Amino acid sequence: MVEEPLEGKMQGTSRPESVSTRLQRIAKLSREVPEMVWTTLAHHIDIDLLREAYRLTRKDGAVGVDGQTAKAYSENLEENLRDLLNRFKSGDYKAPPVRRTYVPKGDGKRTRPIGIPTFEDKVLQRAVSMVLNAVYEQDFLDCSYGFRPGRSAHDALEELRKDAMSLGGGHVLELDIKKCFDVLDHGHLRTFLDKRVRDGVIRKAIDKWLKAGVLEAGTISHPETGTPQGGVVSPILMNIYLHEVLDKWFVQEVRPRLHEEAYLKRYADDAVMVFCSKVDADRVMEVLPKRFGRFGLTLHPEKTGLIRFTRPGPGNRGSGSFDFLGFTHYWARSRKGNWVVKQKTAKDRFSRALKRIGQWCRTHRHWPVSEQHRLLSLKLRGHAQYYYIRGNSSAVSRFYHEVRSIWRKWLNRRSQRSRMTWERFTRLRKMYPFPAPKLARS
Numbered sequence: 001m002v003e004e005p006l007e008g009k010m011q012g013t014s015r016p017e018s019v020s021t022r023l024q025r026i027a028k029l030s031r032e033v034p035e036m037v038w039t040t041l042a043h044h045i046d047i048d049l050l051r052e053a054y055r056l057t058r059k060d061g062a063v064g065v066d067g068q069t070a071k072a073y074s075e076n077l078e079e080n081l082r083d084l085l086n087r088f089k090s091g092d093y094k095a096p097p098v099r100r101t102y103v104p105k106g107d108g109k110r111t112r113p114i115g116i117p118t119f120e121d122k123v124l125q126r127a128v129s130m131v132l133n134a135v136y137e138q139d140f141l142d143c144s145y146g147f148r149p150g151r152s153a154h155d156a157l158e159e160l161r162k163d164a165m166s167l168g169g170g171h172v173l174e175l176d177i178k179k180c181f182d183v184l185d186h187g188h189l190r191t192f193l194d195k196r197v198r199d200g201v202i203r204k205a206i207d208k209w210l211k212a213g214v215l216e217a218g219t220i221s222h223p224e225t226g227t228p229q230g231g232v233v234s235p236i237l238m239n240i241y242l243h244e245v246l247d248k249w250f251v252q253e254v255r256p257r258l259h260e261e262a263y264l265k266r267y268a269d270d271a272v273m274v275f276c277s278k279v280d281a282d283r284v285m286e287v288l289p290k291r292f293g294r295f296g297l298t299l300h301p302e303k304t305g306l307i308r309f310t311r312p313g314p315g316n317r318g319s320g321s322f323d324f325l326g327f328t329h330y331w332a333r334s335r336k337g338n339w340v341v342k343q344k345t346a347k348d349r350f351s352r353a354l355k356r357i358g359q360w361c362r363t364h365r366h367w368p369v370s371e372q373h374r375l376l377s378l379k380l381r382g383h384a385q386y387y388y389i390r391g392n393s394s395a396v397s398r399f400y401h402e403v404r405s406i407w408r409k410w411l412n413r414r415s416q417r418s419r420m421t422w423e424r425f426t427r428l429r430k431m432y433p434f435p436a437p438k439l440a441r442s
Contacts (some may be wrong), residue, residue: 019052019130026134030196037194038135042089042201045127050081053127057119057232064118065099065215073119084120089201095208096121098229100216104356115214115229125209125232128202132236135196140239141247146268147235153325154389154441156267160324161341163263164274169310169331171281172322173273176303177292180269181234182226184241185296186210192244209233225296238269245295246271254284265324272324274309281306311339323348326387345387345395353383357403361410369411373432376407384437396437404429 022044030036054077059070073080087093098115105112117125133149140148145156164170189210193203213222214229227234250264250273260276262284275281285306289299309320311331321330327343334340357379364372380403388396404425411428412420420428 019049022049023130023134026131027138030135031138034139036196038197038199041131041135041197041199044131045085045088045202047081047085049127049130050085050123053130054081054123057122057126061119061122062099062101062116064116064121065096066118066120068119070119080120081123084124088124088205091201091204093124093205093208095205095212095228097213097215097220098231100214100229113229115231117228117231121209122232124205125228128205129233129236131202132197132233132240136236136240136243139196140243141251143251143264144239144243144247144266146266146270147239153267153386156265157325157327157343157389158441160263160265160272160274161329161343163265164309164329164341167261167263167274167276169320170274170276171278172307172309172320173275173281173285173288174303174305174307174322174324175271175273175288176300177269177271178298178300180242180297181229181238182223183296183298184226184238186225188295189237189241192240206233206237235268241295242266242269245292245297249291258283267325270325272322278308313339327389327392332391342391343389344392345399349387350395350399353399354402354406358406358410361406365410365414369428369432372407372411373434376403377435379403380434380437385440388437388440390439390441393437400434400437404434 026041026044030038057070059074061070063069084093096118098117100113100115102111102113104110137148145151145153164172190203190207193206197203209228209231211222212228213220227237247264247266255262258275258277258280260280262273262275262277262280264271264273273281273284275284288304292299307320307322309322309329309331321328323329323346326346326349328346329341329343331339332342357376360379361372361376364375380400383399384396387399408420408422408425411425414420
């Protein structure tokens with residue numbers, strides 16, 4: 001166990017550190033001494049770090065149980081941040097319950113609950129997350145990508161494509177953890193945190209968030225499992241949990257015992273494993289439910305399964321496709337005639353996105369055309385920023401085409417007198433062209 005006593009100052013000087021320098025120093029010590037257990041970390045959270053946490057916190061989100069907006073909080077920002085810091089350091093900070101609301105899920109027929117913390121709670125959770133990330137980023141393995149600096153879903157997709165091609169295909173194990181954020185066991189989470197962070201102030205704040213409760217229909221409930229709903233600190237806590245349960249276990253215990261090569265790719269609570277050998281895949285498939293069950297997690301029986309994913313060749317037509325992070329992975333010929341793994345928008349994601357566009361156009365069909373065009377352009381740009389990757393241009397183009405048709409459909413229903421014919425719509429499109437999609441990743 002190592003204590004880190006310096007309080008916002010470089011050793012041998014009295015000049016205060018910048019927030020970035022301080023976090024880099026935490027990261028450097030954590031990297032150089034991987035067995036270090038941090039017993040003093042909270043002093044790194046000072047007024048400067050809270051200001052930075054405030055800057056990074058979204059200002060346009062929904063309000064929490066106190067009804068306070070970011071704008072109202074900013075009117076006395078310095079005073080509010082100093083008061084927040086004093087309550088955090090003294091242990092007097094009381095984590096408010098999160099406000100629960102529901103948003104459409106999947107096909108729109110179902111809903112999923114989301115939690116909305118107060119704005120002040122978001123700022124403090126952001127500050128604690130920044131410090132925790134500086135510590136744990138040194139421990140997290142290359143197989144994980146979600147909610148990590150400098151890593152994205154596109155990185156995970158590209159590395160998965162390369163690994164699948166290097167094996168020439170094989171067998172893919174899709175993992176779906178049921179309600180992962182809702183069922184994380186608090187006891188196991190505290191045990192995992194003990195390995196690295198035992199600072200009393202930070203750990204007390206985390207415990208308060210875990211116990212804060214959920215306000216719904218005027219009643220507060222206190223779930224006994226799960227990370228803070230909608231909390232900024234939830235992603236890092238979930239990553240710490242799955243780092244211990246899945247990542248380290250696969251890399252340090254499972255892979256060395258396999259007969260042939262295998263890879264794991266995890267983005268938050270979505271994961272896939274690619275095996276060269278079916279024997280290895282079957283062995284892991286058999287022990288996975290027991291491994292997860294030991295830590296209070298359950299694999300979805302219908303969404304978890306083994307898929308044969310083989311490259312076509314002489315006498316072999318190839319087989320299989322699988323979905324990961326909204327993309328279907330499949331074998332196809334490259335322009336040079338070689339068999340490669342390609343990625344296209346998954347059918348369910350494609351149809352789901354179109355349905356949301358249709359619902360929006362229906363609801364807003366009486367808005368001015370210029371305003372409809374502006375917001376639809378933003379939606380299309382957001383879609384392309386994620387889905388327009390190498391090899392997926394046809395799916396993105398088709399999505400743009402379908403959106404134009406949907407837009408015309410609902411413009412045509414604005415009035416029974418004036419019809420939006422295709423000829424008229426063609427003229428309108430010239431006046432209000434959609435932005436051309438830009439390749440998100442070459």
